[in-house]
Amino acid sequence: MPRIELDRARIERLLQSAAEKLTGDWILVGGAAAAVWFAPGRTTEDLALIGPHGTNAELLLLMEIAESHGLPVETINPATGFYLRRIIGWDREVVLLREGRASIYRPNATLFLLLKLGRLGEKDLDDCMALLVWA
Numbered sequence: 001m002p003r004i005e006l007d008r009a010r011i012e013r014l015l016q017s018a019a020e021k022l023t024g025d026w027i028l029v030g031g032a033a034a035a036v037w038f039a040p041g042r043t044t045e046d047l048a049l050i051g052p053h054g055t056n057a058e059l060l061l062l063m064e065i066a067e068s069h070g071l072p073v074e075t076i077n078p079a080t081g082f083y084l085r086r087i088i089g090w091d092r093e094v095v096l097l098r099e100g101r102a103s104i105y106r107p108n109a110t111l112f113l114l115l116k117l118g119r120l121g122e123k124d125l126d127d128c129m130a131l132l133v134w135a
Contacts, residue, residue, distance in 0.1 A: 004071060005043040008035045014047060017065050019100030024052035027094055027105045029080050029115055034127045036097065037106055038134040042127070046077035049104070054081045083118055087111065109135055 006014075011032045018026065028036070031044030047066065051058030063073040084090055093111035098104040107115060109131060116124040 003045060004075060005045065006032060006035070006047060006071075006075070007043050008040050010069075011035050011044075011047065014065065014069055014071075015049075015098050015104055016100075017069065018049060018062065019098045019102050019104055021065060022051075022058075022061060022102035024058075025103045025105065026051055027084065027107065028097060029084060029107055029112070030077070031123065031127065033106045033112065034130065039127070039130045042130070046075055048077040048080040050078075050081040050084055054085070080115070083115060086118075087114055 015028065015036070027050050028048065029050065030046070030048035031042055032047050032049070035042040035044060047062075049062060051062070059076065059078050063076050066075045067073055087093075090107075090111055093108045094105035095108055096103060097106045106112075112131060113128055116128050120128075
């Protein structure tokens with residue numbers, strides 16, 4: 001399968017569809033959050049948009065949205081919810097990004113760094129440094 005790069009514009013279109021078609025509170029993390037927040041040139045291979053309950057039904061709806069945009073369902077990264085929910089009080093560290101039928105949040109700077117530091121690959125470190133420079 002060819003590698004797909006999601007740029008800021010494509011991520012924004014996906015988020016718009018998600019806000020219109022989903023319900024509840026969702027949070028965008030990872031490289032996609034960086035791209036729409038502080039690193040407009042950042043691209044990513046996946047979309048880490050975490051649903052309110054972390055259910056398979058939520059994941060399937062999100063995969064349908066990705067597919068409707070011509071993306072493979074593997075573009076959706078469900079693993080990040082595991083790491084997010086390990087951070088105590090994460091839900092108090094979010095900022096509203098987009099609102100429609102669903103509300104889509106992004107992490108604040110502290111939560112973003114905590115999520116990235118938990119894994120700290122090369123791109124994660126680059127994102128941390130870019131956020132610190134931006135701030």
